[in-house]
Amino acid sequence: MPPTRRTARQTDLLERLVVLVIAEGFAAFTLDDLAERLHCSKTTLYQLARSKHGLAREAVKHYFRNATSAVEKQVADAAAPAQRVVVYLTAVAEQLRPLSRQFLDDMADLDVTREVYEANTRRAADRIRELITEGVAAGAFRPVHAAFVGEAAAATMQAIQQGEVGHRTGLSDSQAYGELASLIVHAVAP
Secondary structure, three states, rough: OOOOOOOHHHHHHHHHHHHHHHHHHOOOOHHHHHHHHOOOHHHHHHOOOOOOHHHHHOOOOHHHHHHHHHHHHHOOOOHHHHHHHOOOHHHHHHHHHHOOHHHHHHHHHHHHHHHHHHHHHHHHHHHHHEEEEHHOOOOOOOOOOOOHHHHHHHHHHHHOOOOHHHHHHOOOOOHHHHHHHHHHHHHHHO
């Protein structure tokens, strides 16, 4: 679905909302709190979405749309198949680094934002599958089941983003993504 057309003022407000919620989460905020923190009226917020949950969904969609674009720009600059996988996962880690644990927890707890998050994770799995398929076709990787590698990567990415990997291993999200990239590249090496 294409992004909603917004005025420059609405886009600015949405971007400020994203900055606020990725730092502090969104579950504890009321619409009054958001209006006060963003220096706008509730009517102005309602122009972005009809409810607090709708605002959270719009903020999550906006964040991931921008993050995906930034990741793909970095991947486009990488030539070698193994480098593209590493760049992809490293760029994903960079985009997730500013997300507070509260934001990630709130996003996982609310149906409408969890759906956006899960769709984004599915797209990431598809992208890993594409990168692996390209590498196999180029002879840079051994013949592997690319869809399986994508699914394994997605499951690991989800565990990283939910804090499970960090809790069990002591790795930061960024370090965990680096390990995932290394694991995948070495697993598919000829």
